[in-house]
Amino acid sequence: MKTYITVLLAALFSMTSLLSLAQKDGDQLVGIWEPSNGKAKVKIEKIGSKYYGKIVWLKEPNDPETDKPKVDKNNPDENMRSTPLRGYRILKDFEYTDKKEWSEGTIYDPENGSTYSCTIKLTDPNTIEIRGYIGISALGRTDVWKRLKMPKKK
Protein backbone atom coordinates (compact mmCIF):
# COMPACT_ATOMS: atom_id res chain seq x y z
CA MET A 1 0.00 0.00 0.00
CA LYS A 2 2.82 2.36 0.94
CA THR A 3 4.50 1.69 -2.42
CA TYR A 4 1.33 2.61 -4.30
CA ILE A 5 1.03 5.88 -2.42
CA THR A 6 4.71 6.68 -3.04
CA VAL A 7 4.33 5.97 -6.79
CA LEU A 8 1.15 8.04 -6.95
CA LEU A 9 2.78 10.98 -5.18
CA ALA A 10 5.86 10.74 -7.41
CA ALA A 11 3.66 10.72 -10.54
CA LEU A 12 1.68 13.69 -9.25
CA PHE A 13 4.88 15.59 -8.47
CA SER A 14 6.31 14.87 -11.94
CA MET A 15 3.11 16.06 -13.64
CA THR A 16 3.04 19.26 -11.59
CA SER A 17 6.71 19.91 -12.38
CA LEU A 18 6.16 19.33 -16.10
CA LEU A 19 3.14 21.64 -16.13
CA SER A 20 5.08 24.30 -14.28
CA LEU A 21 8.00 23.96 -16.73
CA ALA A 22 5.67 24.27 -19.73
CA GLN A 23 4.12 27.35 -18.16
CA LYS A 24 7.56 28.88 -17.60
CA ASP A 25 8.55 28.14 -21.21
CA GLY A 26 5.36 29.79 -22.43
CA ASP A 27 6.11 32.91 -20.41
CA GLN A 28 9.27 33.50 -22.46
CA LEU A 29 6.98 35.40 -24.80
CA VAL A 30 6.13 37.96 -22.12
CA GLY A 31 7.94 41.25 -22.68
CA ILE A 32 8.11 44.24 -24.98
CA TRP A 33 8.79 43.56 -28.67
CA GLU A 34 9.54 45.71 -31.69
CA PRO A 35 8.34 44.77 -35.20
CA SER A 36 10.85 45.02 -38.07
CA ASN A 37 9.35 48.26 -39.42
CA GLY A 38 10.08 50.03 -36.11
CA LYS A 39 6.70 51.78 -36.21
CA ALA A 40 5.48 50.40 -32.87
CA LYS A 41 6.38 48.56 -29.68
CA VAL A 42 4.14 45.78 -28.48
CA LYS A 43 3.89 44.52 -24.90
CA ILE A 44 2.99 40.84 -24.69
CA GLU A 45 1.38 39.76 -21.42
CA LYS A 46 -0.45 36.75 -20.10
CA ILE A 47 -4.13 36.91 -19.18
CA GLY A 48 -5.54 33.66 -17.81
CA SER A 49 -3.71 30.95 -19.73
CA LYS A 50 -3.34 32.86 -23.00
CA TYR A 51 -1.03 35.56 -24.34
CA TYR A 52 -2.01 39.00 -25.65
CA GLY A 53 0.00 41.85 -27.15
CA LYS A 54 -0.92 45.53 -26.97
CA ILE A 55 0.67 48.54 -28.63
CA VAL A 56 2.48 50.59 -25.97
CA TRP A 57 4.44 52.95 -28.21
CA LEU A 58 3.96 54.41 -31.67
CA LYS A 59 6.63 56.13 -33.73
CA GLU A 60 3.92 58.46 -35.02
CA PRO A 61 1.37 58.64 -32.20
CA ASN A 62 -0.75 61.31 -33.87
CA ASP A 63 -2.82 61.05 -37.03
CA PRO A 64 -1.39 63.61 -39.51
CA GLU A 65 -4.91 64.33 -40.78
CA THR A 66 -6.37 65.27 -37.40
CA ASP A 67 -3.21 65.91 -35.34
CA LYS A 68 -4.88 63.88 -32.59
CA PRO A 69 -3.80 60.50 -31.14
CA LYS A 70 -4.31 57.74 -33.71
CA VAL A 71 -7.50 55.70 -33.39
CA ASP A 72 -8.64 52.44 -34.95
CA LYS A 73 -10.32 54.23 -37.87
CA ASN A 74 -10.41 51.11 -40.08
CA ASN A 75 -12.27 48.92 -37.58
CA PRO A 76 -15.07 47.09 -39.43
CA ASP A 77 -17.36 47.93 -36.49
CA GLU A 78 -18.15 51.64 -36.90
CA ASN A 79 -18.96 52.05 -33.18
CA MET A 80 -15.45 50.95 -32.21
CA ARG A 81 -13.50 53.27 -34.51
CA SER A 82 -12.70 55.71 -31.70
CA THR A 83 -10.60 53.08 -29.89
CA PRO A 84 -7.10 54.53 -29.42
CA LEU A 85 -4.31 52.63 -31.17
CA ARG A 86 -1.98 53.12 -28.23
CA GLY A 87 -3.10 50.41 -25.87
CA TYR A 88 -4.83 48.42 -28.61
CA ARG A 89 -4.43 44.62 -28.38
CA ILE A 90 -3.30 43.56 -31.84
CA LEU A 91 -2.20 40.05 -30.72
CA LYS A 92 -4.89 37.93 -29.13
CA ASP A 93 -5.51 34.47 -27.70
CA PHE A 94 -2.13 32.77 -28.20
CA GLU A 95 -1.65 29.38 -26.57
CA TYR A 96 1.73 27.82 -25.90
CA THR A 97 2.30 24.56 -27.77
CA ASP A 98 5.48 23.41 -25.94
CA LYS A 99 7.88 23.73 -28.91
CA LYS A 100 8.73 27.39 -28.37
CA GLU A 101 5.68 28.13 -30.48
CA TRP A 102 2.43 29.86 -29.71
CA SER A 103 -0.58 29.25 -31.91
CA GLU A 104 -4.38 29.61 -32.16
CA GLY A 105 -3.97 33.37 -32.00
CA THR A 106 -4.80 36.31 -34.25
CA ILE A 107 -3.00 39.46 -35.35
CA TYR A 108 -4.85 42.65 -36.26
CA ASP A 109 -3.54 45.07 -38.86
CA PRO A 110 -4.83 48.54 -37.94
CA GLU A 111 -3.73 49.88 -41.33
CA ASN A 112 -6.47 47.92 -43.13
CA GLY A 113 -8.76 46.74 -40.31
CA SER A 114 -8.11 43.06 -41.09
CA THR A 115 -7.54 40.23 -38.63
CA TYR A 116 -5.36 37.26 -39.61
CA SER A 117 -4.65 33.87 -38.07
CA CYS A 118 -1.20 33.93 -36.53
CA THR A 119 1.56 31.80 -35.05
CA ILE A 120 4.59 32.96 -33.08
CA LYS A 121 7.93 31.14 -32.94
CA LEU A 122 10.75 32.00 -30.55
CA THR A 123 13.96 31.57 -32.56
CA ASP A 124 16.24 32.84 -29.79
CA PRO A 125 15.47 34.41 -26.40
CA ASN A 126 15.27 37.87 -27.97
CA THR A 127 13.77 37.14 -31.38
CA ILE A 128 10.35 35.95 -32.48
CA GLU A 129 8.97 35.16 -35.91
CA ILE A 130 5.37 36.23 -36.28
CA ARG A 131 3.49 34.65 -39.18
CA GLY A 132 0.12 36.07 -40.15
CA TYR A 133 -1.93 34.11 -42.65
CA ILE A 134 -5.35 33.59 -44.17
CA GLY A 135 -6.73 30.07 -44.01
CA ILE A 136 -3.58 27.96 -44.29
CA SER A 137 -0.17 28.91 -42.95
CA ALA A 138 1.40 28.75 -46.44
CA LEU A 139 -0.62 31.78 -47.50
CA GLY A 140 0.95 34.35 -45.25
CA ARG A 141 3.79 36.64 -44.34
CA THR A 142 6.41 36.40 -41.63
CA ASP A 143 7.86 39.31 -39.71
CA VAL A 144 10.77 39.22 -37.27
CA TRP A 145 10.32 41.05 -33.96
CA LYS A 146 13.12 41.85 -31.53
CA ARG A 147 12.78 41.98 -27.76
CA LEU A 148 13.22 45.44 -26.33
CA LYS A 149 15.88 45.33 -23.66
CA MET A 150 14.94 47.38 -20.65
CA PRO A 151 17.76 49.24 -18.92
CA LYS A 152 18.83 47.44 -15.75
CA LYS A 153 18.04 49.11 -12.43
CA LYS A 154 21.12 50.53 -10.75
Add this chain to the structure above:
Amino acid sequence: MCMQVDASVGFEACENESCIATLAYTDSNLLKNYIMTPSHRFKLPGLLLAALIGIFLLQSCASTQSEETSIEVSLTSDGPYFAGANSFMNDFSVDLSALVSSKALQVEDIASVKLSKASIELPDGEELSFDQFNSASLQLVSDDAPMTSFAIVNPIPEGASGAIDMVVSESAEATDFFKQQSFTILLDLDFKEDDYRDQMSVTTRLTFNVEHK
Protein backbone atom coordinates in the same frame (compact mmCIF):
# COMPACT_ATOMS: atom_id res chain seq x y z
CA MET B 1 -38.52 39.68 -32.87
CA CYS B 2 -42.26 39.58 -32.83
CA MET B 3 -43.89 41.57 -35.60
CA GLN B 4 -47.41 42.37 -36.52
CA VAL B 5 -48.48 41.16 -39.95
CA ASP B 6 -51.70 42.63 -41.12
CA ALA B 7 -52.43 41.18 -44.53
CA SER B 8 -55.43 42.16 -46.54
CA VAL B 9 -57.40 39.23 -45.18
CA GLY B 10 -56.65 40.17 -41.59
CA PHE B 11 -54.08 37.47 -40.86
CA GLU B 12 -52.40 38.52 -37.64
CA ALA B 13 -49.27 36.86 -36.26
CA CYS B 14 -47.50 37.22 -32.95
CA GLU B 15 -49.91 39.15 -30.85
CA ASN B 16 -47.96 40.96 -28.10
CA GLU B 17 -45.28 38.81 -26.43
CA SER B 18 -47.28 35.61 -26.28
CA CYS B 19 -46.80 35.24 -30.00
CA ILE B 20 -50.10 33.52 -30.56
CA ALA B 21 -51.27 33.62 -34.11
CA THR B 22 -54.90 34.34 -34.65
CA LEU B 23 -56.70 34.11 -37.89
CA ALA B 24 -59.17 36.91 -37.87
CA TYR B 25 -61.34 36.82 -40.91
CA THR B 26 -63.24 40.03 -40.89
CA ASP B 27 -65.67 38.60 -43.39
CA SER B 28 -66.40 34.90 -43.58
CA ASN B 29 -66.86 35.10 -47.34
CA LEU B 30 -63.70 37.08 -47.92
CA LEU B 31 -61.51 34.17 -48.89
CA LYS B 32 -64.17 32.80 -51.15
CA ASN B 33 -64.60 36.19 -52.78
CA TYR B 34 -60.88 36.53 -53.30
CA ILE B 35 -60.66 33.17 -54.98
CA MET B 36 -63.88 33.25 -56.87
CA THR B 37 -64.03 36.82 -58.08
CA PRO B 38 -62.16 36.97 -61.37
CA SER B 39 -61.02 40.53 -60.76
CA HIS B 40 -59.27 39.50 -57.54
CA ARG B 41 -57.87 36.16 -58.71
CA PHE B 42 -54.41 37.69 -59.11
CA LYS B 43 -54.29 38.30 -55.34
CA LEU B 44 -54.17 34.57 -54.53
CA PRO B 45 -50.33 34.30 -54.66
CA GLY B 46 -50.11 37.33 -52.40
CA LEU B 47 -52.49 35.71 -49.96
CA LEU B 48 -50.43 32.53 -49.88
CA LEU B 49 -47.23 34.52 -49.43
CA ALA B 50 -48.71 36.42 -46.49
CA ALA B 51 -49.80 33.13 -44.92
CA LEU B 52 -46.29 31.67 -45.36
CA ILE B 53 -44.65 34.75 -43.85
CA GLY B 54 -47.12 34.56 -40.97
CA ILE B 55 -46.23 30.91 -40.32
CA PHE B 56 -42.52 31.73 -40.51
CA LEU B 57 -42.88 34.59 -38.03
CA LEU B 58 -45.00 32.43 -35.76
CA GLN B 59 -42.28 29.78 -35.70
CA SER B 60 -39.51 32.34 -35.11
CA CYS B 61 -41.39 34.00 -32.30
CA ALA B 62 -42.29 30.73 -30.65
CA SER B 63 -38.68 29.54 -30.67
CA THR B 64 -36.97 32.45 -28.85
CA GLN B 65 -37.72 35.08 -26.24
CA SER B 66 -35.70 38.17 -25.48
CA GLU B 67 -34.91 39.59 -22.04
CA GLU B 68 -32.45 42.08 -20.63
CA THR B 69 -30.20 41.31 -17.70
CA SER B 70 -27.77 43.61 -15.91
CA ILE B 71 -24.63 42.90 -13.95
CA GLU B 72 -22.46 45.16 -11.81
CA VAL B 73 -18.85 44.20 -11.26
CA SER B 74 -16.00 45.93 -9.47
CA LEU B 75 -12.80 45.76 -11.52
CA THR B 76 -9.45 46.15 -9.78
CA SER B 77 -5.86 46.69 -10.76
CA ASP B 78 -2.61 46.81 -8.81
CA GLY B 79 -0.34 49.83 -9.15
CA PRO B 80 1.90 51.54 -9.90
CA TYR B 81 0.24 52.79 -13.06
CA PHE B 82 2.25 54.20 -15.90
CA ALA B 83 0.94 56.62 -18.51
CA GLY B 84 -0.93 54.64 -21.14
CA ALA B 85 -3.36 51.72 -20.97
CA ASN B 86 -3.59 49.89 -17.64
CA SER B 87 -5.82 46.85 -17.25
CA PHE B 88 -8.54 46.55 -14.61
CA MET B 89 -10.21 43.16 -14.40
CA ASN B 90 -12.34 40.74 -12.46
CA ASP B 91 -13.87 37.32 -13.04
CA PHE B 92 -17.59 36.95 -13.46
CA SER B 93 -19.25 33.63 -12.60
CA VAL B 94 -22.13 32.78 -14.91
CA ASP B 95 -25.25 31.63 -13.08
CA LEU B 96 -27.61 30.57 -15.84
CA SER B 97 -30.35 29.76 -13.36
CA ALA B 98 -30.56 33.42 -12.39
CA LEU B 99 -29.57 35.08 -15.67
CA VAL B 100 -33.12 35.97 -16.73
CA SER B 101 -36.22 36.31 -14.62
CA SER B 102 -38.60 34.15 -16.64
CA LYS B 103 -36.88 30.76 -16.26
CA ALA B 104 -33.75 28.92 -15.19
CA LEU B 105 -31.74 28.59 -18.39
CA GLN B 106 -29.62 25.69 -19.58
CA VAL B 107 -26.63 26.26 -21.88
CA GLU B 108 -28.58 24.89 -24.86
CA ASP B 109 -31.38 27.43 -24.24
CA ILE B 110 -29.15 30.40 -25.03
CA ALA B 111 -29.59 31.59 -28.61
CA SER B 112 -27.75 34.91 -28.47
CA VAL B 113 -26.32 37.35 -25.92
CA LYS B 114 -25.39 40.90 -26.90
CA LEU B 115 -24.25 43.85 -24.84
CA SER B 116 -26.78 46.67 -25.08
CA LYS B 117 -25.50 49.16 -22.47
CA ALA B 118 -22.23 49.70 -20.62
CA SER B 119 -21.16 52.28 -18.10
CA ILE B 120 -18.27 52.83 -15.72
CA GLU B 121 -18.14 54.63 -12.40
CA LEU B 122 -15.33 55.50 -10.01
CA PRO B 123 -15.74 54.58 -6.34
CA ASP B 124 -16.80 57.26 -3.84
CA GLY B 125 -14.44 58.45 -1.17
CA GLU B 126 -11.21 58.01 -3.11
CA GLU B 127 -9.35 60.86 -4.70
CA LEU B 128 -10.00 59.63 -8.19
CA SER B 129 -11.33 61.58 -11.13
CA PHE B 130 -12.17 60.65 -14.69
CA ASP B 131 -10.00 63.62 -15.68
CA GLN B 132 -6.99 61.36 -14.98
CA PHE B 133 -7.88 59.19 -17.96
CA ASN B 134 -7.98 59.71 -21.73
CA SER B 135 -10.18 56.77 -22.64
CA ALA B 136 -11.60 53.44 -21.51
CA SER B 137 -12.24 50.27 -23.49
CA LEU B 138 -14.03 47.13 -22.39
CA GLN B 139 -13.26 43.55 -23.39
CA LEU B 140 -14.43 40.12 -22.35
CA VAL B 141 -11.91 37.29 -22.24
CA SER B 142 -11.88 33.63 -21.28
CA ASP B 143 -9.85 30.49 -21.86
CA ASP B 144 -12.41 29.09 -24.27
CA ALA B 145 -13.55 32.12 -26.24
CA PRO B 146 -11.53 34.71 -28.16
CA MET B 147 -11.01 38.08 -26.50
CA THR B 148 -13.67 40.44 -27.82
CA SER B 149 -13.96 44.24 -27.60
CA PHE B 150 -17.42 45.36 -26.51
CA ALA B 151 -17.40 49.06 -25.68
CA ILE B 152 -15.32 52.22 -25.83
CA VAL B 153 -15.40 55.76 -24.55
CA ASN B 154 -12.83 58.05 -26.18
CA PRO B 155 -12.27 60.73 -25.17
CA ILE B 156 -13.65 60.64 -21.65
CA PRO B 157 -15.62 63.91 -21.39
CA GLU B 158 -13.82 66.61 -19.45
CA GLY B 159 -15.16 67.08 -15.92
CA ALA B 160 -17.21 63.87 -16.14
CA SER B 161 -18.50 62.53 -12.84
CA GLY B 162 -20.87 59.78 -11.73
CA ALA B 163 -21.41 57.04 -14.29
CA ILE B 164 -20.11 57.42 -17.83
CA ASP B 165 -21.87 55.65 -20.68
CA MET B 166 -19.72 53.80 -23.19
CA VAL B 167 -20.34 53.32 -26.90
CA VAL B 168 -21.27 49.68 -27.42
CA SER B 169 -20.11 47.54 -30.34
CA GLU B 170 -22.88 46.82 -32.81
CA SER B 171 -21.50 43.44 -33.85
CA ALA B 172 -19.79 41.83 -30.85
CA GLU B 173 -21.46 38.64 -29.59
CA ALA B 174 -21.21 37.63 -25.93
CA THR B 175 -22.97 34.29 -26.44
CA ASP B 176 -19.88 32.09 -26.08
CA PHE B 177 -18.90 33.79 -22.82
CA PHE B 178 -22.26 33.07 -21.21
CA LYS B 179 -22.04 29.41 -22.22
CA GLN B 180 -19.07 29.02 -19.89
CA GLN B 181 -18.88 28.84 -16.11
CA SER B 182 -16.99 32.12 -15.89
CA PHE B 183 -15.24 34.81 -17.90
CA THR B 184 -13.07 37.83 -17.22
CA ILE B 185 -14.23 41.41 -17.67
CA LEU B 186 -11.30 43.59 -18.65
CA LEU B 187 -11.30 47.38 -18.74
CA ASP B 188 -8.33 49.23 -20.18
CA LEU B 189 -8.04 52.71 -18.71
CA ASP B 190 -5.66 55.01 -20.54
CA PHE B 191 -3.85 57.06 -17.89
CA LYS B 192 -2.73 60.56 -18.80
CA GLU B 193 0.13 60.46 -16.30
CA ASP B 194 1.91 58.00 -14.02
CA ASP B 195 0.07 57.25 -10.78
CA TYR B 196 1.81 55.52 -7.88
CA ARG B 197 -1.19 54.25 -5.93
CA ASP B 198 -1.08 50.60 -4.77
CA GLN B 199 -4.50 49.68 -6.03
CA MET B 200 -7.53 51.17 -7.75
CA SER B 201 -10.99 49.95 -8.62
CA VAL B 202 -13.69 50.89 -11.11
CA THR B 203 -17.30 49.71 -11.16
CA THR B 204 -18.81 48.62 -14.45
CA ARG B 205 -22.51 48.09 -15.14
CA LEU B 206 -23.33 45.98 -18.16
CA THR B 207 -26.75 45.26 -19.62
CA PHE B 208 -27.05 42.27 -21.92
CA ASN B 209 -29.87 41.34 -24.24
CA VAL B 210 -30.40 37.60 -23.87
CA GLU B 211 -32.30 35.67 -26.52
CA HIS B 212 -33.29 32.25 -25.30
CA LYS B 213 -35.65 29.37 -25.96
